[in-house]
Amino acid sequence: VATQARVRVSHGDSGLHLLRNGHTAPQTLAALIAADPRATVRQIGIVDAQGNAAAHTGGNTIRYAGHQVGDGYSVQANMMESEGVPLAMATAFDATHGHLMLRILAALRAAQDAGGDFRGQQSAALKIVSGTLPTAAWDGVLYDVRVDDHADPIGELTRICHRHLAYDAADEAVEMAAQGNLEGAMARYNEALALDAEDLQYRFWFALTLADEHNALTTVEPIFREVFALAPMWKECLIRTAEAHPLNTPGMVEQILALG
Template sequence: MSELNTFSIAARCPRTGQLGVAVASAVPAVGGLCPYLRAGIGAVTTQSWVNPYLAARILDGLGAGLGPDAALAAALATDDRPDLRQLGLVDGHGMAAAWTGAGCTAEAGHRTGPGYAVQGNMLTDPGVIDAMARAFEESAGHDLDERLMRTLEAGDAAGGDRRGKQSAALKIVAREDYPSLDLRVDEHAEPVAELRRILGVARCQLVPFVAGMPRKDGPAGALPEAVSAMLLRPPGERPGSAPADISDLLSDVIGLPPEAAERMAHLQAQFAPVLAEIRTLRALDLTQVHPAILFDPSLPYRGVPHE
């Protein structure tokens, strides 16, 4: 059992029925211990002094027909230290519940709404929870992966874990027994920003692959030819990939020294698409399209006689 001082969201998409969890913490590999999901049943995140068995019992209760509050209460009744636990959950219908034990490290709290539960402990400010809830509510027109990502980014921007940053994760299930998306940043100076970058890569490379995987209610089939062809290419040549020398390019473009590692990691994640475009433009030879234009700011001061 380990203490995970964390901020997270468990949520359901009313349009697709997808269930998901997004979480960030200042401990490594938060995605390996906190999120637990079952397609069509529910999504749970367990944190503070983590007890994964509570998440399993909650999902069992939801699967047996209990509502979220009843499933949460029944699970907590089996635990000898519920005061140390923090849990958030949403069921397959979008009903939510949460628990923050009195022994969780302050600032600690939670908030539930239609289709979501947000929670956190050892936060820099109680406003982190409000910022996360607001981000989820205001992104209703987007797919679940984007809503979860924006919620996590809002919590990060509002201060997040007061100890700092280390890991983040995003996991979604749809109809299958395997996840439709399962992304993790296990050790990084800017894990939420890095998770955003990885999500962009996954949308181009992983999501099409998962969409072609076997389904429990249909023939296994094979991957579409275009997806197979894309995945046979080296990672750096696939859609969504950043150039291998992006750190050197970032340093060159904005003048940031390579030894500024933490700032470099943050900017690399934020501006990867822009830097990739700059790299592409630099590689173009446009001399046959337009002659080179030289700008000389000293020209007006050279004493060129006027007619």
């Protein structure tokens, strides 16, 4: 449930309560509007667990304001530079394939390209939760990225989100190596590198894991050389890590340090 324009925060909790009790997105939206004496200044978007979507833009919402409902999603915007923002968002979301995060980022960029908020840019945020009910209060949130104040909030949000996806890809690469698929692991690592080549941390830990746990030092040697050249402190990190958690392979620390 998203509540926008003249926000009524209770629409969030009330909407989720109705959804949990079996109401569809359209039914939930109708109930919220019926109980809101100021519905004409509200903007609400709802998607239920079955993918049904519904949205409302009140007639007194500051122009330009509107929404688009699609298969499993709804986009809303108000105080827009042009009327075409919601349609641009929906078109970009539908046209982008792959990870949900990338589809949302594409929609945000399309909104800005279509004019965005006539007041300019300041902040952006992206939150993705699991589709299954968590067993613990701290579980269920997969990504929660906020850029509260930035000259290019969508660009900064994109940079951080790409870093999240790069870490995910590196983790998957380690899992592939554990299954004996070293070629696939390196291919997945290169996908991580394409998303974020600046962060050295995931590159270091990926190389160390493959070298020590999967006997692949020769394969990851170029990674160590580049990381050490860019930031020699990772050699110190290797030494301290081995002190706290001795590596599996005798002499591995010395072999890796010799690469830098």
